[in-house]
Amino acid sequence: MFHPAIILVLLVLIVFVNSVKILKEYERGVVLRLGRFVSVRGPGLIILIPWLEKMTKVSLRTVVMDVPPQDVITKDNVSVKVNAVLYFRAIEPDKAILEVDDYFFATSQLSQTTLRSILGQFELDDLLSERDTINQKLQDVIDSQTDPWGVKISAVEIKHIDLPTEMQRAMAKQAEAERERRAKIIAAEGELQASQKLHEASEIMSQNPVTIQIRYLQTLNQIASDRTNTIVFPFGLDKIQEMFKK
Secondary structure (H helix, E strand, O other): OOOHHHHHHHHHHHHHHHHHEEOOEEEEEEEOOOOOOEEEOOOOOOOOOOEEEEEEEEEEOOOOEEEEEEEEEEEOOOEEEEEEEEEEEEEHHHHHHHHOOHHHHHHHHHHHHHHHHHHHHOOOOHHHHHHHHHHHHHHHHHHHHHHOOOEEEEEOOOOOOOOHHHHHHHHHHHHOOOOHHHHHHHHHHHHHHEEEEEHHHHHHHHOOHHHHHHHHHHHHHHHHHOOOOOOOOOOOOOHHHHHHHH
């Protein structure tokens, strides 16, 4: 049989092991004594009163949580799937334990419902082009609701917007039509600039007939460089009549 002293030593060791806790730098301990909140302790060595006090650890580090894809109907009645990523951390450990059952699960569920409700207020074009504004609004709304839990939302980022196949085809056609419109505008602007330059050149040449003759000869020279061309040189009838008179 064990000696009573040995049994006493074992009991003391068990009590000591259960009473002494060590918390890391990023951890805090929420201590309850007989079910009532006492204090937030840590980091470092923590000594609890055996069987009277219980401690729950809370990490103060930022948590990165994926928000699973949510079915969202936009303001212009387009059904899309949107997922996001959430950055948050507990800044008041006592509230994170006392005010909500499981602040991880609660924050996750809140972010999903908020994502659906907020994105439903925007049209599809805004979802694709105004992500920074939407991210900021999501952060503000979720943060205001998690504040009573002692949870701070650092950032919310929309990761991906999954569009229906028919919507992707429609947007591709729209983008192609937009490119064609811009190409036509650029071509028209080019024609306008060319016509303006020709008008300016014609005014300059009309002021000096010699300039027209020089340009005429230059054109003939360019045509004559290709031997396959047949050049018809215009000659006035009055000149021909003068030749015959001679």
